[in-house]
Amino acid sequence: MRTGLRLGMLVMALNAAAADPHWSRMQSPNFEMYTTAGERSARDTLRYFEQVHSFFAQTMPSALGKPLPVRIVAFSSAKEFEPYKFNEVAVAYYHPTPDCDYIVMSHTGTETFPVATHEYVHLVVRHSRLELPPWLDEGVAELYSTLRPMGDKILVGALIPGRHQALLTEKWVPLATLLDADHNSPYYNEKNKAGSLYNEGWALTHMLALDNAYRGKFAELMRTISAGKPSRAALEEMYGKPLAAIEKDLQGYLRGGRFQGVLIPAKLEKLADDLAAEPAPPFDTKLILTRLRDRPQNEESTAKALQELIAEDPERAEPHVDLGYSLWSQGRDKDARDQFAKAYELGSRSPRLLWDYGRMEESHDQAAAIRALGELLALDPDRLEVRLELAAVQLRAHAAKDAIETLKPVKRVTPENAPRLLTMLAFANLETGDRVTARNAADQLKKVAQTPEQKDTAEKLLQAIEGPRAVTSASAPVAPSSKASPTDGRPRIQRRERAPGTFEVRTNVVKLPSFSGKFVELQCTEPAKMIIDTAEGRKTVMIDDPGMLLVNGHNGEKMDLTCGRQKAKPVRIEYAPPTREGIDGLVRAIYFEQ
Numbered sequence: 001m002r003t004g005l006r007l008g009m010l011v012m013a014l015n016a017a018a019a020d021p022h023w024s025r026m027q028s029p030n031f032e033m034y035t036t037a038g039e040r041s042a043r044d045t046l047r048y049f050e051q052v053h054s055f056f057a058q059t060m061p062s063a064l065g066k067p068l069p070v071r072i073v074a075f076s077s078a079k080e081f082e083p084y085k086f087n088e089v090a091v092a093y094y095h096p097t098p099d100c101d102y103i104v105m106s107h108t109g110t111e112t113f114p115v116a117t118h119e120y121v122h123l124v125v126r127h128s129r130l131e132l133p134p135w136l137d138e139g140v141a142e143l144y145s146t147l148r149p150m151g152d153k154i155l156v157g158a159l160i161p162g163r164h165q166a167l168l169t170e171k172w173v174p175l176a177t178l179l180d181a182d183h184n185s186p187y188y189n190e191k192n193k194a195g196s197l198y199n200e201g202w203a204l205t206h207m208l209a210l211d212n213a214y215r216g217k218f219a220e221l222m223r224t225i226s227a228g229k230p231s232r233a234a235l236e237e238m239y240g241k242p243l244a245a246i247e248k249d250l251q252g253y254l255r256g257g258r259f260q261g262v263l264i265p266a267k268l269e270k271l272a273d274d275l276a277a278e279p280a281p282p283f284d285t286k287l288i289l290t291r292l293r294d295r296p297q298n299e300e301s302t303a304k305a306l307q308e309l310i311a312e313d314p315e316r317a318e319p320h321v322d323l324g325y326s327l328w329s330q331g332r333d334k335d336a337r338d339q340f341a342k343a344y345e346l347g348s349r350s351p352r353l354l355w356d357y358g359r360m361e362e363s364h365d366q367a368a369a370i371r372a373l374g375e376l377l378a379l380d381p382d383r384l385e386v387r388l389e390l391a392a393v394q395l396r397a398h399a400a401k402d403a404i405e406t407l408k409p410v411k412r413v414t415p416e417n418a419p420r421l422l423t424m425l426a427f428a429n430l431e432t433g434d435r436v437t438a439r440n441a442a443d444q445l446k447k448v449a450q451t452p453e454q455k456d457t458a459e460k461l462l463q464a465i466e467g468p469r470a471v472t473s474a475s476a477p478v479a480p481s482s483k484a485s486p487t488d489g490r491p492r493i494q495r496r497e498r499a500p501g502t503f504e505v506r507t508n509v510v511k512l513p514s515f516s517g518k519f520v521e522l523q524c525t526e527p528a529k530m531i532i533d534t535a536e537g538r539k540t541v542m543i544d545d546p547g548m549l550l551v552n553g554h555n556g557e558k559m560d561l562t563c564g565r566q567k568a569k570p571v572r573i574e575y576a577p578p579t580r581e582g583i584d585g586l587v588r589a590i591y592f593e594q
C-alpha cells in the first residue's frame with residue numbers, strides 16, 4: 001500500500017515538474033535571455049545574438065543608437081511555445097513592449113541561428129523607424145538571416161536552398177497579390193499561403209537590394225514605401241517600368257547566375273565563455289509570459305494577471321505600465337492615466353511611457369506633462385517631436401521663457417515642422433517682450449508657410465507684433481485642452497490645438513472645397529484616414545497633420561475621433577487637394593451636422 005502511495009506521489013511530482021518548466025536566466029552585454037532550454041544550447045544561441053548585434057553595430061550604428069533592453073524568450077519545444085505563438089506560421093517572432101523588446105523562439109541551438117537573425121532584423125527595422133509592408137519587412141529579414149563570416153568579411157544574402165527550390169517548383173503567386181498583402185492577409189498568417197509571401201518577398205528583396213540593375217535605388221525605395229506610398233506605385237515610379245517587367249526580371253534573376261550574396265567588411269565578434277545561468281525570478285517570468293499572451297482576444301485574462309502581479313509586488317512599475325496601455329486601448333483614459341502616473345511614481349522612465357503619459361497629462365495636469373516630457377527630452381535631446389511638444393505645453397502653462405530655452409537648440413528643421421516651430425518662437429518671444437526676435441520668426445514663418453492657414457497665422461502674428469497691445473488685443477494664448485470625451489473602447493486620434501501655444505487665427509481663411517456625407521470609419525493608419533459615404537460614392541480623406549485640423553462638433557465644440565467603425569455620423573468635410581494616389585483630399589476641417 002505504501003509502495004503504491006509513494007509511486008503515486010512520485011508520478012504526481014513528475015507531472016507537476018513537466019507542467020511547470022524550469023526557467024533560467026542568462027545575461028550578456030546586449031541581451032537578457034529567459035529560457036527553459038538546456039544551458040549549453042541557450043548559451044550558444046545567446047552568443048550568436050551578440051555576434052549578430054556586432055554586425056549591425058558596425059554596419060548600421062544609427063539603428064542601434066539608443067535601443068530598449070532586448071530580452072530573448074526561448075522555449076525548449078514547440079509544445080511549450082504553442083500557447084504563445086503569434087500565428088500558425090511563426091516559429092519565432094519579434095514582440096515590442098513599452099519598456100523592452102522581446103524576441104520569442106520555440107527552441108534554441110545552431111539550427112535556430114537564421115531564425116534568430118531574422119527576428120533581430122525586425123528589431124533593427126523598427127528602431128530605424130521604417131514602416132514596411134509584410135513582403136518587404138519579411139524579405140529584408142530573410143535577406144540578412146544567412147549572415148556568414150568569410151575571413152575579415154561577412155557574406156550577406158546567401159542562397160536559401162529551400163526557398164529557392166520552392167520558387168522554382170511551386171505555383172507562382174502574382175507579385176501584385178503579395179504586394180497588397182497586409183498583416184491580416186492569409187498570405188501572412190496561413191500555413192498554406194504564407195510560404196509564397198516569404199519566398200517571393202525574399203527573392204524580390206534580394207534582387208532589389210543586391211542586383212546591379214536595382215540596388216542603387218533600394219534605400220530610397222524603402223524610405224518611399226515607409227512614407228506611405230503603395231508598393232506597386234513605388235516600384236514602378238522608382239525603376240521606371242511596369243510591375244510586369246519587374247516580375248519578369250525577378251523570374252529571370254531566379255533562374256540565372258546573379259542570385260548570390262555579397263561580402264561586407266565586418267566581423268562577427270566572439271563572446272567570452274563566462275555566461276552563467278541562474279534561476280529566473282518567478283515574478284519576472286510571470287510578467288514576461290503575461291506580456292506574450294497579451295492579444296486583443298485575451299484582454300480580460302491579461303488584465304486579471306496584471307492585477308495579480310500588482311498585488312504580489314506593489315513596488316514593481318511594469319504591471320502598472322502594461323495595465324495602463326490595456327485600459328487606454330479600451331478607451332478608459334482616466335484609469336489608464338492613473339496607472340501611468342503610478343508607474344511613473346514607482347520609477348518607470350521608458351521613453352514610450354514618458355511620451356504617452358506626458359501627452360495624456362497635457363489637458364489635465366500641465367506640471368506633470370512638463371515633468372514627463374522634460375525627462376524624456378533629457379534622455380533623448382535630439383528628438384525634435386519631444387522638444388516641440390514640451391515647448392507647446394510650456395506655452396500653454398504661460399512659461400514662455402522656458403519654451404524659448406526648450407526651442408533654442410533647434411537649428412535645422414524639416415519643412416513639415418518649420419511652421420509649428422516658428423509660430424511658437426514668434427509667440428513666445430512676443431510674450432516675453434522681444435519683438436525683434438518675434439518679428440524675425442514671423443517673417444520666416446511667412447516664407448515657409450505651405451497652407452493658407454499657416455500664411456494667415458504669419459499675417460496675424462505680424463499684425464500683433466506691430467500692434468499697440470501685441471498679445472491681448474490681437475490674440476490670446478491657446479487654452480489648455482478640454483477634457484477628453486469618452487470613447488467606445490478604441491484608441492483615438494485627438495486633434496491637437498491648431499498651433500500649440502499660439503494664436504487662434506481662423507479669420508479670413510481661404511475658402512476650401514467641401515462635401516457632405518456619412519462618416520463611417522476612421523482608419524488609424526499613419527497617417528489616419530476617414531471614410532465618408534456620399535451621394536457620389538465612398539470617399540477617403542487623409543488626416544495628414546492633426547495640428548492643421550479644425551473639428552467643429554455640435555454647437556462648435558471640439559471632439560476627439562475614435563478609431564474604427566463609426567455610427568454613420570453626418571459630416572461636412574473641407575479639404576485640400578490630395579498628395580498621393582488612393583485618397584480624395586487632405587482634411588482641413590470637419591463639421592458634425594445635426
